[in-house]
Amino acid sequence: MATRDDLSDYIIAPDPDARRLTRAVAGVDHTGAPVDIRVIEERPLTIYLNRQEIVTAMTIGDYPEYLALGFLRNQGMLKDGEEIIGVDYDEEVETVVVRTVGETTYEDKLKKKTRTSGCAVGTVFGDMMEGLEGVTLPRTPVRTSWLYALAQKINRTPSLYLTAGAIHGTVLCRQDRPLVYMEDVGRHNAVDKIAGWMLSERVPAADKILYTTGRLTSEMVIKTAMMGIPVLASRSGFTAWGVEIARQVGLTVIGRMRGRRFVCLSGAERLVRDADPASVPEEDRKHRRKGAAS
Amino acid sequence: MATRDDLSDYIIAPDPDARRLTRAVAGVDHTGAPVDIRVIEERPLTIYLNRQEIVTAMTIGDYPEYLALGFLRNQGMLKDGEEIIGVDYDEEVETVVVRTVGETTYEDKLKKKTRTSGCAVGTVFGDMMEGLEGVTLPRTPVRTSWLYALAQKINRTPSLYLTAGAIHGTVLCRQDRPLVYMEDVGRHNAVDKIAGWMLSERVPAADKILYTTGRLTSEMVIKTAMMGIPVLASRSGFTAWGVEIARQVGLTVIGRMRGRRFVCLSGAERLVRDADPASVPEEDRKHRRKGAAS
Numbered sequence: 001m002a003t004r005d006d007l008s009d010y011i012i013a014p015d016p017d018a019r020r021l022t023r024a025v026a027g028v029d030h031t032g033a034p035v036d037i038r039v040i041e042e043r044p045l046t047i048y049l050n051r052q053e054i055v056t057a058m059t060i061g062d063y064p065e066y067l068a069l070g071f072l073r074n075q076g077m078l079k080d081g082e083e084i085i086g087v088d089y090d091e092e093v094e095t096v097v098v099r100t101v102g103e104t105t106y107e108d109k110l111k112k113k114t115r116t117s118g119c120a121v122g123t124v125f126g127d128m129m130e131g132l133e134g135v136t137l138p139r140t141p142v143r144t145s146w147l148y149a150l151a152q153k154i155n156r157t158p159s160l161y162l163t164a165g166a167i168h169g170t171v172l173c174r175q176d177r178p179l180v181y182m183e184d185v186g187r188h189n190a191v192d193k194i195a196g197w198m199l200s201e202r203v204p205a206a207d208k209i210l211y212t213t214g215r216l217t218s219e220m221v222i223k224t225a226m227m228g229i230p231v232l233a234s235r236s237g238f239t240a241w242g243v244e245i246a247r248q249v250g251l252t253v254i255g256r257m258r259g260r261r262f263v264c265l266s267g268a269e270r271l272v273r274d275a276d277p278a279s280v281p282e283e284d285r286k287h288r289r290k291g292a293a294s
Numbered sequence: 295m296a297t298r299d300d301l302s303d304y305i306i307a308p309d310p311d312a313r314r315l316t317r318a319v320a321g322v323d324h325t326g327a328p329v330d331i332r333v334i335e336e337r338p339l340t341i342y343l344n345r346q347e348i349v350t351a352m353t354i355g356d357y358p359e360y361l362a363l364g365f366l367r368n369q370g371m372l373k374d375g376e377e378i379i380g381v382d383y384d385e386e387v388e389t390v391v392v393r394t395v396g397e398t399t400y401e402d403k404l405k406k407k408t409r410t411s412g413c414a415v416g417t418v419f420g421d422m423m424e425g426l427e428g429v430t431l432p433r434t435p436v437r438t439s440w441l442y443a444l445a446q447k448i449n450r451t452p453s454l455y456l457t458a459g460a461i462h463g464t465v466l467c468r469q470d471r472p473l474v475y476m477e478d479v480g481r482h483n484a485v486d487k488i489a490g491w492m493l494s495e496r497v498p499a500a501d502k503i504l505y506t507t508g509r510l511t512s513e514m515v516i517k518t519a520m521m522g523i524p525v526l527a528s529r530s531g532f533t534a535w536g537v538e539i540a541r542q543v544g545l546t547v548i549g550r551m552r553g554r555r556f557v558c559l560s561g562a563e564r565l566v567r568d569a570d571p572a573s574v575p576e577e578d579r580k581h582r583r584k585g586a587a588s
Contacts, residue, residue, distance in 0.1 A: 023534040027559035030438070030571050037557060042512055042533035058512055058535075144324070167509070185511050185533055215461070217479050218336055218352055239336040239479055240317040241352075263331060265321035277324050 012180040014159040021060050040167055042185050048097040049077055052107050059189050060167065064089045066196030068096035073195050074223045076131045077106040132222065137230040137250045138206040145275040147233060149176035150211055151257055159183055170194060173209040187214045191223050198227065205229045216255050218242045225249045231270065233257055238265055259283030306474040308453040308463065315354050334461055336479050342391040343371055346401050353483050354461065358383045360490030362390035367489050368517045370425045371400040426516065431524040431544045432500040439569040441527060443470035444505055445551055453477060464488060464506040481508045489521050499523045510549050512536045519543045525564065527551055532559055553577030
């Protein structure tokens with residue numbers, strides 16, 4: 001069970017009792033007996049950049065402004081230092097409009113390309129990879145004692161996942177302290193909400209660690225790098241291209257973190273081994289997932 | 295361990311030893327000792343519909359043609375009975391072009407809308423929901439004995455997940471027999487590959503069951519309905535909107551399937567309880583995930 005100390009670290013913690021985020025739904029169980037279970041709400045949110053409709057995202061709906069800001073930033077549609085003059089969420093029509101001072105470079109590019117590509121998100125893929133060229137993340141060291149402490153605190157934090165079993169979480173951390181824990185039905189939404197929070201609150205990235213429950217795919221690595229965060233950790237596995245991109249931008253990726261064990265496939269030079277792994281408890285079996293041995 | 299009988303059901307089974315799908319990567323473990331682990335390959339695949347670029351998807355790269363076909367179909371960009379004249383995969387430039395006889399309704403719509411929307415995938419969201427209006431899935435009964443048998447066979451099938459721990463699987467089944475097991479870094483890719491296979495091989499949907507490892511989100515439910523499959527099952531949880539859409543189209547959704555237990559929140563009238571739940575073994579602890587109790 002989480003102690004008061006664990007939860008007091010958080011600036012934003014999950015709110016598993018948030019009535020607005022879950023709904024009671026009636027059905028039957030395996031014996032045919034009627035049951036009522038709480039399930040996660042999921043709503044479409046259409047994101048605009050000025051007058052340009054960009055995408056409709058499915059979200060649990062807790063932080064629509066952060067989601068829109070972070071999504072646009074992580075897709076490279078908002079540049080570093082872009083002057084954002086407003087983020088307008090209209091709950092009734094389920095839209096968010098992010099407004100900038102002038103037209104963005106992205107909108108300008110889109111006008112020129114409208115006859116050749118149908119999907120903004122598809123088009124910017126190449127732009128994102130270009131945007132990462134020449135990027136080298138700051139060489140902030142990371143202590144293994146912090147990683148172990150974070151994993152333990154995060155595992156003990158009550159979350160919507162534990163309540164309704166349907167979503168992914170990502171946590172922004174500093175040293176051994178989890179700060180902002182975001183969840184959503186789409187894992188990338190959780191990351192984008194963190195990016196939006198950081199942009200909104202003008203939070204520096206160089207001293208941060210991103211901890212996620214899911215796979216370290218190329219998309220996760222790209223977003224982390226776009227956010228300027230030099231360390232990414234997960235209990236799950238890697239993809240080869242995620243590792244390649246991490247090495248290209250100098251990102252430390254730590255995966256398969258369970259109990260005392262982990263694997264580091266990039267940026268191991270940041271690691272300061274100040275914890276004796278033997279002093280870290282082996283993982284509690286109830287946290288194990290299928291395939292944990294591999 | 296999977297028996298020969300378990301694997302012989304499959305038309306397409308995962309190939310965990312496929313060298314092309316994984317790569318050995320060197321790194322260090324928690325003690326600092328050098329390790330070599332196999333990680334999943336992930337490649338961008340750009341999908342075109344005739345001359346229109348649609349999206350770039352990250353995929354493990356095993357079935358690019360099925361992925362392209364199924365993606366376009368599940369987004370509603372290819373209609374029922376669309377005349378597809380070719381699916382051309384170019385490995386060097388990592389693109390697939392799906393060619394139809396005439397211009398598709400989708401391309402026509404896109405031309406008219408190019409000044410108002412930037413993302414094809416965002417725009418078609420509304421189209422997809424419209425496309426589901428009036429849809430009622432066939433009333434094929436589903437026996438609980440089939441569901442239990444499927445879950446057991448699928449859990450025992452060696453997969454890339456067990457080898458490299460980084461991907462999701464979805465399995466097309468008929469009665470108690472798993473037929474096509476697709477995996478990918480993105481769960482929706484796995485589903486799209488199944489849809490592409492069904493389209494390519496002209497496989498009927500009314501007598502099929504879709505089993506997935508992940509959450510029963512609105513997107514999963516929409517794709518299953520677009521594919522014409524009346525039953526969707528998962529060990530994971532639901533979202534409220536996924537359930538709403540399922541009820542609207544008459545889809546049976548079964549979630550939280552673990553051992554003998556499950557919850558059905560839509561389409562329970564299809565269920566034929568021919569298995570005694572007490573005769574089904576409780577779930578092996580090693581298959582449990584965090585939050586399994588809820």
